[in-house]
């Protein structure tokens with residue numbers, strides 16, 4: 614199996630997976646989209662909201678803002694040494710305080726952790742008119758796309774030029790032939806597209822190793 618990069622930028626990467634099969638290509642696609650931890654806001658505490666939008670609407674919009682994080686430091690709650698109680702490795706607080714008139718944007722958040730920042734400071738949250746106020750604290754944590762779309766790491770598609778049609782990733786008619794798959798990966802999270810590919814490949818390898826050692830145990 615070989616991987617040949619066609620194009621690579623922070624947001625997008627395209628590559629050809631050679632001498633592989635549809636089963637592997639599909640597993641790689643699923644992991645990249647749904648099973649890589651990314652950072653997003655999970656809870657919002659409102660102290661003041663006199664804007665025209667309900668708390669729920671604003672909280673939903675804030676949840677969809679992609680956030681960067683530090684892969685060396687941050688852990689999912691399930692994986693954290695605090696047993697999910699909440700600590701600086703599994704929770705990050707971002708504070709927001711604005712008075713209108715203005716458009717509140719993702720860049721207005723003051724993060725308590727420098728490595729956790731919106732990927733795009735221009736993402737609009739809500740418009741405030743004269744004397745309207747918004748004051749809140751948002752708590753971000755790592756999660757997975759399979760739990761909620763706000764944690765989706767990337768939009769991933771692949772096509773199989775040999776078959777001459779896009780593979781149906783959900784279909785059962787997966788052909789186990791060795792062939793080529795052209796992948797397009799667009800990051801919709803705080804991770805770079807190439808990082809997403811790298812993490813997904815490592816994860817596939819880890820699972821294969823785990824499976825192999827389970828099989829060995831059974832055979833003994």
Ligand SMILES: [Zn+2]
Nearest residue numbers: 693695700703
């Ligand atoms: Zn923790």
